[in-house]
Amino acid sequence: MVFKPAQSFKNVKKSLSKIPPNYRRWLSFGVLVAILVALPLSIWGLMTSDFDIRRAATGELLPTPVSSISPSPSVSPSPSPGAYGLDLKLKFAGVTSRPNDDSDKRVQIYATSHDGGPDLASENQRLSVVMKVNDNGVYHAEIGLPAAYFGHRYRLRVKGPKHLQAVFSDVLFQSDQELDLTVQLLRPGDLNGDKKVDGNDLQLINERIFFSQTGDVEIADVNFDQKVDIIDRTLVLNTLSVYYDPD
Numbered sequence: 001m002v003f004k005p006a007q008s009f010k011n012v013k014k015s016l017s018k019i020p021p022n023y024r025r026w027l028s029f030g031v032l033v034a035i036l037v038a039l040p041l042s043i044w045g046l047m048t049s050d051f052d053i054r055r056a057a058t059g060e061l062l063p064t065p066v067s068s069i070s071p072s073p074s075v076s077p078s079p080s081p082g083a084y085g086l087d088l089k090l091k092f093a094g095v096t097s098r099p100n101d102d103s104d105k106r107v108q109i110y111a112t113s114h115d116g117g118p119d120l121a122s123e124n125q126r127l128s129v130v131m132k133v134n135d136n137g138v139y140h141a142e143i144g145l146p147a148a149y150f151g152h153r154y155r156l157r158v159k160g161p162k163h164l165q166a167v168f169s170d171v172l173f174q175s176d177q178e179l180d181l182t183v184q185l186l187r188p189g190d191l192n193g194d195k196k197v198d199g200n201d202l203q204l205i206n207e208r209i210f211f212s213q214t215g216d217v218e219i220a221d222v223n224f225d226q227k228v229d230i231i232d233r234t235l236v237l238n239t240l241s242v243y244y245d246p247d
Ligand SMILES: [Ca+2]
Pocket: 189, 190, 191, 192, 193, 194, 195, 196, 197, 198, 200, 201
């Protein structure tokens, strides 16, 4: 069967002619109302659909996706403390080459500036520095300091593990340059750490002379050769002439 628009239109027109005039007016009114309601709705639907597409394309006005990743903290461009090295070298009296006990040794240091630089630690809260020995018996360490310390002159105090405090005056702190303190040896003798060398320290040596057990060596072996003998006693006697930690 072939669809013929003209014949179909005639059939519809013929069917409508059979409807009473009053009913035809109501039917026409209903069709008109349906068109008036449906047309704006269709236009609005097309507009909103298009708007959603544009929003999706541009990302505008759409809900912001929630990220589970926290923003990275900002990084300060200023140098952090410890960014610059002070290369420290020193020697202990009685140690002229790598000793039998070549373990790291701690020294306690503090420094006050001659020219307005910031103080480095204090007498009661010193900076503890781990020193490593080389084959020449020289101990060295690199200390990390903020840039504010460099270019200033200091009075530097260094106290060894069994030693009187050594004082180095007018020391210039320079970044990444060697601070050679080997011109003045650290004197051994303050075995009990009371800031002076006296008969009590000498007694600690005398009680252990010719001993080499670990506990005795830890207390009285001042040249780090892992035994307590007359050399340690002589080194401490030499320091007795100084007696107190100098300021
Ligand atoms: Ca002492």
